[in-house]
Amino acid sequence: MDQTSNILENVAFSAKKTREVATVEKARKRKRISGADLAFRICNGLFMIIFVVVTLYPVLNTLAVSLNDGTDALRGGIYLVPRVFTMKNYVTVLQKDNLITGAFVTVARTLIGTLLALVSNAILAFIVSRKNFMFAKQVSLFWVVTMYVNGGLIPTFLLFKSLGLTNSFAVYVIPGMLSAFNMLVIRTYMRGIPDSLEESAQLDGAGYTTIFLKIISPLCKPVYATVALFVAVGQWNSWFDAMLYNRMSSDLTTLQYELMKLLSSVTNQSSSAESMKNSNGTVTPTSVRAAATIITMLPIICIYPFLQKYFVTGLTLGGVKE
Amino acid sequence: MNKKAITWVEVKRQRVLLIWAAIITVYGIIFHYLPLCGWLMAFQNYKPVTGLLHSQFIGFDKFRGLFSDASFIRVIRNTLAMGVINLAVTFIMAIVFAILLNEMASKGGKKVVQTISYLPHFLSWIIVTGILHDALSGTGIINTLLVNFGCIDQPINFFAHEKYFWPIVAFANVWKETGWNAIIYLAAITSIDPSLYEAAAIDGAGRWAKIKHVTLPGIKPTIMILLLMNVGNVLNAGFEIQYLLGNGLVQNVSQTIDIYVLKWGISQGDYSLGTAAGIFKSVVSIVLIVICNQMAKRHGEERLF
Numbered sequence: 001m002d003q004t005s006n007i008l009e010n011v012a013f014s015a016k017k018t019r020e021v022a023t024v025e026k027a028r029k030r031k032r033i034s035g036a037d038l039a040f041r042i043c044n045g046l047f048m049i050i051f052v053v054v055t056l057y058p059v060l061n062t063l064a065v066s067l068n069d070g071t072d073a074l075r076g077g078i079y080l081v082p083r084v085f086t087m088k089n090y091v092t093v094l095q096k097d098n099l100i101t102g103a104f105v106t107v108a109r110t111l112i113g114t115l116l117a118l119v120s121n122a123i124l125a126f127i128v129s130r131k132n133f134m135f136a137k138q139v140s141l142f143w144v145v146t147m148y149v150n151g152g153l154i155p156t157f158l159l160f161k162s163l164g165l166t167n168s169f170a171v172y173v174i175p176g177m178l179s180a181f182n183m184l185v186i187r188t189y190m191r192g193i194p195d196s197l198e199e200s201a202q203l204d205g206a207g208y209t210t211i212f213l214k215i216i217s218p219l220c221k222p223v224y225a226t227v228a229l230f231v232a233v234g235q236w237n238s239w240f241d242a243m244l245y246n247r248m249s250s251d252l253t254t255l256q257y258e259l260m261k262l263l264s265s266v267t268n269q270s271s272s273a274e275s276m277k278n279s280n281g282t283v284t285p286t287s288v289r290a291a292a293t294i295i296t297m298l299p300i301i302c303i304y305p306f307l308q309k310y311f312v313t314g315l316t317l318g319g320v321k322e
Numbered sequence: 323m324n325k326k327a328i329t330w331v332e333v334k335r336q337r338v339l340l341i342w343a344a345i346i347t348v349y350g351i352i353f354h355y356l357p358l359c360g361w362l363m364a365f366q367n368y369k370p371v372t373g374l375l376h377s378q379f380i381g382f383d384k385f386r387g388l389f390s391d392a393s394f395i396r397v398i399r400n401t402l403a404m405g406v407i408n409l410a411v412t413f414i415m416a417i418v419f420a421i422l423l424n425e426m427a428s429k430g431g432k433k434v435v436q437t438i439s440y441l442p443h444f445l446s447w448i449i450v451t452g453i454l455h456d457a458l459s460g461t462g463i464i465n466t467l468l469v470n471f472g473c474i475d476q477p478i479n480f481f482a483h484e485k486y487f488w489p490i491v492a493f494a495n496v497w498k499e500t501g502w503n504a505i506i507y508l509a510a511i512t513s514i515d516p517s518l519y520e521a522a523a524i525d526g527a528g529r530w531a532k533i534k535h536v537t538l539p540g541i542k543p544t545i546m547i548l549l550l551m552n553v554g555n556v557l558n559a560g561f562e563i564q565y566l567l568g569n570g571l572v573q574n575v576s577q578t579i580d581i582y583v584l585k586w587g588i589s590q591g592d593y594s595l596g597t598a599a600g601i602f603k604s605v606v607s608i609v610l611i612v613i614c615n616q617m618a619k620r621h622g623e624e625r626l627f
Contacts, residue, residue: 048431058456
């Protein structure tokens with residue numbers, strides 16, 4: 001464990017050094033500001049402000065609509081602040097049985113799917129990153145090929161059908177358990193861990209299981225967090241598998257799929273009468289959908305800023321080196 | 323493989339790794355390689371009752387059928403057009419955004435802008451298309467702005483005209499992925515040797531000259547590699563957004579190969595035709611990757627393999 005803390009210290013040290021270099025550079029930059037420089041900065045600042053507004057406005061607007069009275073919202077003109085404030089849209093959404101079931105299934109698939117994917121990708125990456133493992137190269141190649149060649153929608157559909165994965169929860173978590181991309185991201189990170197750690201553990205009599213669980217995995221927390229975020233977001237956002245395989249089982253549909261049904265019902269205006277039925281006329285399909293949209297994106301908005309330092313490093317490592 | 327001969331002692335020592343590798347390989351064969359056998363369907367008159375093994379072989383009839391179908395030709399055009407447009411605009415936007423963000427003087431501002439820029443990447447296409455529908459509706463912000471600035475007299479119904487569909491899809495892609503795609507360029511920019519900038523400054527280079535002569539050459543390898551990877555994906559550029567945004571009025575320009583596969587394969591039950599269309603897409607993608615890779619190789623640029 002001594003070496004572990006040594007490495008961590010090294011990492012911390014180099015991070016500090018980078019910061020120092022950056023500060024010095026910044027001070028140096030600040031000294032000379034010419035006219036052209038200033039003009040550039042102002043234009044750049046303006047560009048960034050426009051960029052942020054264009055990115056954030058639609059989300060904030062949806063939030064405002066979701067908090068506004070439905071019939072009133074149809075008049076238009078709601079930008080960032082609700083005009084007639086109400087929580088009715090949210091109440092209506094939370095009373096819809098299919099949305100509640102969808103939310104439950106989505107939470108379950110995100111938790112179980114992420115855990116399964118993380119464990120299996122970590123094990124695979126561990127195996128192929130062992131330098132003396134006799135089939136490391138072959139197993140790597142076997143998976144990299146799957147990145148470029150796949151059977152396509154219909155063969156996959158028929159396979160899942162014959163495996164009995166249709167109308168089941170398993171179709172959400174089993175087929176996507178392993179992916180070459182996630183494996184490569186973890187493998188790259190694991191290769192950066194010094195071999196001497198493994199060797200000294202082996203001298204102490206540790207087997208591969210111990211090395212994986214006690215030596216490598218604790219050091220891989222950042223990359224595990226990255227991959228977990230990728231998989232979790234994918235699970236949370238996915239709707240196509242629900243539509244394709246579990247459309248017939250109403251207790252297995254997901255939140256996004258229900259949201260899509262809500263969206264298409266609003267777009268076609270066909271079932272709007274049905275959506276209005278259980279309201280007091282203050283809730284419209286549009287306002288209910290806004291509320292459902294906010295509820296669906298809320299968990300992600302809350303989580304991703306905290307994990308960004310991980311995925312930025314993870315993505316860069318995985319991307320640049322492969 | 324390792325140069326050392328496989329000895330019984332080694333096998334015994336590595337048995338944990340071997341067992342795991344075996345399990346994972348079996349899984350991989352089932353879920354990733356077995357569907358490839360399904361490609362046989364494209365050359366058969368596949369009937370679910372007779373199955374893959376006993377269906378009648380008909381050679382390339384299904385492919386011939388595909389290419390004599392005017393709607394499939396249109397679908398190829400749409401896929402290619404949207405793929406190329408999306409690739410071009412998202413690519414350029416990500417690079418421009420990364421460079422401009424890197425030039426931002428305020429460190430705090432940089433961080434805030436960057437954090438906000440990832441947000442759309444984490445939203446599903448369902449949410450993004452819902453937001454688009456709102457923004458582009460008759461009372462949405464775009465029409466309101468256009469009317470108030472006097473550009474148009476009447477709100478435009480953006481989803482009813484074919485000419486707006488491709489630009490909408492391109493904009494949605496830019497909105498969703500610019501910040502995310504920029505991460506990798508930002509990382510590449512950070513790894514450029516700072517002394518190069520100092521040398522350029524001594525030579526009297528201004529900001530633009532530095533961007534042109536130091537930053538861009540510095541991230542060129544990254545640009546090349548990503549371009550290569552994405553060119554192979556040009557035919558993959560779109561299923562969800564086209565499926566979610568498309569409607570009867572714009573289906574001539576909105577349908578892509580994947581939607582065609584879904585429509586014929588799953589909804590109409592012609593598994594053979596759907597598979598043939600899927601194979602066409604995969605083969606073209608792989609050919610594109612190989613061609614671009616060879617071109618990169620010839621010009622001495624970065625390459626995938």
